[in-house]
Amino acid sequence: MANGLKKLARSQLVVPLLALFLLIVFNLIRDVGFFSITLTTNNDGNTVLSGNIISILNGASELVILAIGMTLVTASSRGQDISVGAAAAIAGSIFVSVLRANQITIPIILVAFLASCIVAILFGVFNGTLVAAFKIQPMIATLILFSAGRSIAYWINGGATPTVSSPLLVNIGSFIPGIPIPTPIIIIIVCGVLIWLVLRFTNLGLYTQAVGINERSARLNGINAAWIKLLSFMILGICVAIAGCIKVCRIGLINHETLLLDVEMDAILAVAIGGNSLGGGKFSLIGSVIGAYIIQALTVTLYAMKVPSTAVKAYKAIVIIAIVILSSPIVKEYALQLRDQLIKKPTKITEN
Amino acid sequence: MTKNRGLIAGIPEKKRREPISNTSLLLRITICTFIGMYVLAMLVWGRGFLNPQQFLDLFNNNAFLIVIACGLTIVMMAGGIDISGGGITALVTMVCIVYLDDHGGSVPGSLCLALGIGIAFGLVQGILISYLDIQPFIVTLAGMFFAKGMITIVSAVPRTAAQETFLALKQFRFEIPGIGYYGKTGNFIPAKIELGVIVAIAIVLAIAVILKWTRFGRNLYAVGGNKQSALMLGINVKRTKFYSYLLAGLLSGIGGYVYLLHTGAGDAANATAAEIQAIASAIIGGTLLTGGVGSVIGTLFGVLILKTITSIVVTSGLREPYWQSITTGLMLCFFILLQSVVLALREKGGFKLQLPEWMKLKSKKSGTDITPGKDLT
Numbered sequence: 001m002a003n004g005l006k007k008l009a010r011s012q013l014v015v016p017l018l019a020l021f022l023l024i025v026f027n028l029i030r031d032v033g034f035f036s037i038t039l040t041t042n043n044d045g046n047t048v049l050s051g052n053i054i055s056i057l058n059g060a061s062e063l064v065i066l067a068i069g070m071t072l073v074t075a076s077s078r079g080q081d082i083s084v085g086a087a088a089a090i091a092g093s094i095f096v097s098v099l100r101a102n103q104i105t106i107p108i109i110l111v112a113f114l115a116s117c118i119v120a121i122l123f124g125v126f127n128g129t130l131v132a133a134f135k136i137q138p139m140i141a142t143l144i145l146f147s148a149g150r151s152i153a154y155w156i157n158g159g160a161t162p163t164v165s166s167p168l169l170v171n172i173g174s175f176i177p178g179i180p181i182p183t184p185i186i187i188i189i190v191c192g193v194l195i196w197l198v199l200r201f202t203n204l205g206l207y208t209q210a211v212g213i214n215e216r217s218a219r220l221n222g223i224n225a226a227w228i229k230l231l232s233f234m235i236l237g238i239c240v241a242i243a244g245c246i247k248v249c250r251i252g253l254i255n256h257e258t259l260l261l262d263v264e265m266d267a268i269l270a271v272a273i274g275g276n277s278l279g280g281g282k283f284s285l286i287g288s289v290i291g292a293y294i295i296q297a298l299t300v301t302l303y304a305m306k307v308p309s310t311a312v313k314a315y316k317a318i319v320i321i322a323i324v325i326l327s328s329p330i331v332k333e334y335a336l337q338l339r340d341q342l343i344k345k346p347t348k349i350t351e352n
Numbered sequence: 353m354t355k356n357r358g359l360i361a362g363i364p365e366k367k368r369r370e371p372i373s374n375t376s377l378l379l380r381i382t383i384c385t386f387i388g389m390y391v392l393a394m395l396v397w398g399r400g401f402l403n404p405q406q407f408l409d410l411f412n413n414n415a416f417l418i419v420i421a422c423g424l425t426i427v428m429m430a431g432g433i434d435i436s437g438g439g440i441t442a443l444v445t446m447v448c449i450v451y452l453d454d455h456g457g458s459v460p461g462s463l464c465l466a467l468g469i470g471i472a473f474g475l476v477q478g479i480l481i482s483y484l485d486i487q488p489f490i491v492t493l494a495g496m497f498f499a500k501g502m503i504t505i506v507s508a509v510p511r512t513a514a515q516e517t518f519l520a521l522k523q524f525r526f527e528i529p530g531i532g533y534y535g536k537t538g539n540f541i542p543a544k545i546e547l548g549v550i551v552a553i554a555i556v557l558a559i560a561v562i563l564k565w566t567r568f569g570r571n572l573y574a575v576g577g578n579k580q581s582a583l584m585l586g587i588n589v590k591r592t593k594f595y596s597y598l599l600a601g602l603l604s605g606i607g608g609y610v611y612l613l614h615t616g617a618g619d620a621a622n623a624t625a626a627e628i629q630a631i632a633s634a635i636i637g638g639t640l641l642t643g644g645v646g647s648v649i650g651t652l653f654g655v656l657i658l659k660t661i662t663s664i665v666v667t668s669g670l671r672e673p674y675w676q677s678i679t680t681g682l683m684l685c686f687f688i689l690l691q692s693v694v695l696a697l698r699e700k701g702g703f704k705l706q707l708p709e710w711m712k713l714k715s716k717k718s719g720t721d722i723t724p725g726k727d728l729t
Contacts, residue, residue, distance in 0.1 A: 314501025
């Protein structure tokens with residue numbers, strides 16, 4: 001029992017779970033009805049679920065999918081991709097430009113999504129090649145696309161903010177008639193299961209960790225380290241395309257300046273809050289997903305407390321610092337030592 | 353340790369010439385690129401580029417960026433990263449203006465406030481990163497968020513300075529004797545620089561001296577090059593890292609004041625993306641994010657290159673805003689690849705293309721001495 005507790009206390013998930021729990025308790029104390037879920041009828045006449053929990057789960061969708069991709073990149077390449085927001089703007093622009101060139105039907109949406117996926121993967125290959133072949137730090141390598149990406153999106157859109165409107169897109173962005181759960185949540189669940197299956201039935205997860213922990217010994221064991229790194233950037237590319245397309249469906253237009261602005265920072269934060277080391281190696285996708293939901297829950301809570309939207313960042317920063325201090329290894333060790341001392345003291349006294 | 357191979361390698365007695373270190377090699381590449389670029393711009397586009405005032409305006413407009421980038425260079429050389437510079441700059445401008453206008457503050461008081469904010473950020477971030485071992489990216493990201501959030505808490509609307517002493521200071525210009533240009537009416541207009549430029553240049557020189565000739569500066573290179581061997585040499589790694597963040601925070605505070613001296617306005621949109629531009633300048637200037645290599649002189653030229661590219665793009669008629677960021681991206685790509693290739697060539701004992709004689713000799717000599725040290729990293 002004590003051993004199990006110790007294991008739990010050392011687990012990287014304990015601090016994020018505790019933070020999420022505290023956020024929930026805080027909200028319950030502030031407003032008992034905060035987490036009530038109700039069935040309402042929306043403008044289109046569908047019966048849908050609504051409530052703060054649903055809006056947190058729904059709103060975090062893009063962040064969750066990006067955090068999953070970012071975790072893999074972080075684990076394999078020991079660095080972060082800071083160009084995901086810019087790449088998502090490009091993917092979204094491709095998505096919109098294909099849709100606008102054709103009559104919007106389900107096959108066309110699929111084609112548009114595939115096109116944006118391919119473009120996003122190509123940019124992933126660009127970043128991945130710089131990182132894997134030229135041995136450039138990921139953050140520096142992706143700085144190139146970070147500074148040029150939104151301009152490329154601007155160029156694709158011809159300087160405008162084109163809109164797309166179709167009931168099919170609204171279905172993807174909000175609700176499918178007859179299903180009360182928001183579609184982005186369903187997409188995230190499907191993606192999550194797919195990625196879990198891939199990691200469960202292939203060596204990808206193991207190899208990624210091996211490359212992140214020690215690239216040299218991974219290579220000596222016959223793992224193609226450069227390919228694993230490239231692959232992680234390509235997977236992030238797919239995640240970027242999914243996130244970009246969901247966001248476009250949600251708002252019905254593409255604005256190269258504001259689409260998923262600063263999302264790279266939030267995605268990296270989600271990875272770190274989930275207890276993953278930003279220095280690569282071992283990773284936990286569940287941790288990153290919880291991290292993403294913590295960030296979204298925090299944002300929703302602050303908005304519910306009527307904090308002005310521009311000042312939200314300051315409060316967010318304080319909570320983030322508190323979480324990372326708690327999950328820092330040194331503080332954890334100190335806490336464990338303190339606990340051991342407190343438990344051992346009575347026994348020592350009786351011995352003497 | 354391979355990075356410092358040039359410094360350690362045994363040199364035959366006949367040839368006293370020291371092999372060039374990575375830091376100075378990258379610095380020379382940067383300086384040559386800048387001079388080449390500017391001369392090319394003068395020859396091709398003439399007019400504006402021949403005007404000394406336009407050259408000095410590069411400094412006038414970007415003095416704050418030079419100051420922030422210097423702080424970032426120090427942090428990057430020690431193997432860390434600091435992305436809170438832009439946020440602190442904007443916060444300092446807003447706080448100082450509110451203090452000057454609403455609370456009847458004096459100019460020295462506002463200067464102390466700016467330094468205090470910078471030091472406070474540097475102190476907290478430094479303690480969290482070096483003593484609690486938290487990832488620098490996350491801590492400074494939170495610092496940036498905090499600074500940007502605080503701006504709107506201090507004042508929700510953009511402000512402009514109105515205090516007279518401050519405005520007098522802001523209007524102050526140094527005339528450089530002997531350099532100038534002829535206006536349209538034919539009269540000679542001397543070239544001018546702002547107060548902030550002098551501050552920025554002084555800071556660049558001071559930090560260059562610190563890095564070259566003080567114990568702290570040499571410790572920074574050692575810690576960034578290889579943390580473990582620095583520790584074994586008896587260097588206090590944690591304290592060195594702490595001081596690097598403290599100094600970066602202080603310089604961000606000074607950068608904020610320099611920005612205020614240039615624009616005289618407090619706004620949440622001030623210095624947007626300055627941290628990214630500062631990182632880009634440091635990289636172009638030859639600082640490696642892995643640490644151990646870099647110089648502030650290079651960073652100064654990095655800023656100049658970054659801004660010259662922008663003005664070349666505008667002058668050559670590509671006025672669409674996206675060309676600037678695309679060329680910035682291409683420029684970065686070029687420099688990053690160049691550095692990667694140059695360093696990879698040197699690591700393998702190559703680089704025979706340009707300096708065949710003594711480079712070959714060095715690589716043979718040092719090949720056996722240094723390679724085992726590679727395993728430490």
